[in-house]
Amino acid sequence: MELIDLVLEAINTLTLNKLRTGLATLGIVIGIGSVIALVSLGQSGQKAVEAQIESLGSNLLTVIPGALRPGDIRSAAGTSTTLKLDDAKAIENRKIVGIKNVSAELLRRAQVVAGRNNTNTQIVGVLANYQEVRSLKIAFGTFLKDSDISSLAKVAVLGPQVVSDLFGEGVNPVGQSLRINRMVFKVIGVTVTKGGAGFGGNQDDIVLVPLSTAQKQLFGVDFIGSISVQVENKEQMDIVREEIGYMLLDRHKIQSPQNADFTIFSQADILGAAQQITGIFTTLLAGIAAISLLVGGIGIMNIMLVTVTERTREIGLRKALGAKKKVIIAQFLTEAIILTIAGGVIGMVFGILASFIISHLIHLPFTLSFISIILAIVISGVIGILFGLYPAGKAANLQPIEALRYE
Amino acid sequence: MIQISHVSKVYKNEEIETIALSDISFKIIAGEFVAIMGPSGSGKSTLMHILGALDLPTGGTYLLDGENVGKLKDDELADIRNRKIGFVFQAFNLLPRTSALKNVTLPMVYAGVPKEERFEIAKKFLEMVGLSDRMEHTPSQLSGGQQQRVAIARSLVMNPAILLADEPTGNIATSQAEEIMAIFQKLNEKGHTIVMITHEPNIAEHAKRIIHIRDGKIIEDGRRHKQLRAKK
Structure with missing residues (x-):
């Protein structure tokens, strides 16, 4: 049939x-x-x-204080004090093959006021190379310069969300001023919107200030929140991560990697x-x-x-x-x-x-x-x-x- | 052609043995028209099923064209039924909601006959039984006699060695029953071997030979219907 x-x-x-x-x-x-x-x-x-997650940059290694060990009692993120700006500088000075940029950051939340408007947002103290590390684009004005960092300048670069919260949507706020913790900052630039909320919160709801200003004048601390290391290409990620790890263990005088007081992770880890x-x-x-x-x-x-x-x-x-x-x-x-x-x-x-x-x-x-x-x-x-x-x-x-x- | 030797059939049902047939022997040669008669429960239906390769004997041998049917597997039996035996049932057993023409082609479907050829042959046999104007009718649109004529056409398409008819007129009005028997006689004259089960003497009279069964045994095997008349 x-x-x-x-x-x-x-x-x-x-x-x-x-x-x-x-x-x-x-x-x-x-x-x-x-x-x-x-x-x-x-x-x-x-x-x-x-x-x-990929919009945050895929060749990025992030060092944060504290260890990711199961069973440990962990304090709130950003309150650990073991990571210093010197650590970031040491990584940079070591000239490890494959590293493109090293940037240090300190992230805190604070109330920001401009005229009659105010918003609670994240204040990030950064170095001048932050723009390159996080592949940020500038919509208006300029980004922070090295001289701003060394001179503890009271200048700020705003994310588009903050701009629309404080000055209104689509307004160019460059040249205007705002107050963070009662300190007056001058707006020198606005970033292009990145959208989304991956690791590190909404990338548009952010105020970028010089790291030195954030440490000494805004928050009065001597530690940093994280170190971002931009690697040349994906293949070098593992080697670079290992080298940074041993170097930091050495600097912090820790014998065994199990007792490390910091954690290194990549965007790939989060993605995974x-x-x-x-x-x-x-x-x-x-x-x-x-x-x-x-x-x-x-x-x-x-x-x-x-x-x-x-x-x-x-x-x-x-x-x-x-x-x-x-x-x-x-x-x-x-x-x-x-x-x-x-x-x-x-x-x-x-x-x-x-x-x-x-x-x-x-x-x-x-x-x-x-x-x-x-x-x-x-x-x-x-x-x-x-x-x-x-x-x-x-x-x-x-x-x-x-x-x-x-x- | 058909050689039955010492055939018996015993049904076992929860340790109760029912003897349906015991020690039956006879021969049927090509061109014969045999009627098997007997009261209900005499074993005539069982004998019919064995002759039709629908059931196997529990004892004795059944040779059909020299082949021992009792030794065959299910699929080989299906093949024997397809090629050597044409069935005409009391209840017609046509596929419902299917045209007369398609019903007649069915055995050829299983024999693997090409489609065009199938319909050609089916038409020829439907014309032969006088249904050339009813080919597209479904069984429910046909009378009992017409349905049985479709079934006869179906039984002939594979050109089988024997035609087995189980009470072919049992469900048909008397006037139409004579038409059916006329077809059988015509077929027999053309050389077809016919074995028919019936309990009606006037239907059995159309056969040349009558085998009487009772309680699973042959009680009479008469060659001429004149003898039957004489007995009556």
């Missing part, structure tokens, strides 16, 4: 009872639809997180952690959806078993007229596979539509993975075979006389 005959006959049989066929397919439609929608949404989320988390979520969601797929498969098996019982006489007749076992199996398997693949294709359309609508509603980039589409069709076909095999085998093994006698 040719395949085309099998398929045509199966479609013919399935259309005889449209309601039942529709209900049997519904389980697969829901199953495949939810798998596609959830996997696609999960991937959209993952992409969004990756894009945000974030990917792991979003990956787990995607798998979890797909797993839940897969359960509905399983239920759909059982529904198909149930309907096929009913069909086999109903058509016992027909099966008996077919066997009496010379149908071999494999022909009967092929006939019922074809019906089951057509049911599930039809369900798979319809479910796929619904799944794509759902993920398209939802990703638009929650402002995620819409991603459509072709692998998941092909997988959906293959999986629905496999479900058809898996859950159709038992009813088909049952039909094929009916004894022709018993089947003919069946009322």
